[in-house]
Amino acid sequence: MTAxxxxMRDQFNSVGRSAHIGIYAxxxxxxxxxxxxxxxxxxxIGIRSKKDNTGRSRWGRKRSVRSRRSYEMGSHRVKEDYS
Known part of the structure; x- marks a missing residue:
């Protein structure tokens, strides 16, 4: 692109027209x-990063353990109290 x-600037200058290249642009x-x-x-790099032994990547989003833990401990949802 620059070349x-x-x-083209040189061509414009050779035929007598004023042209310059904007350095900021x-x-x-x-x-x-x-x-x-x-x-x-x-x-x-993020796609190809290796996962550690827990199945999560090193930089990836951490999974929530709150909901999984509540079901494993045998507790019930608050919504079930009202039914």
């Missing part, structure tokens, strides 16, 4: 590409 803009564009690349790399 194309540089070539190109910096913003290349910064956005870099951020996209980093986000994609981190996403792929």
């Amino acid at each position: 194309t803009f540089v070539r 190109f910096g913003f564009t290349w910064g956005a590409w870099a951020a996209l690349f980093i986000a994609t790399a981190l996403f792929c």
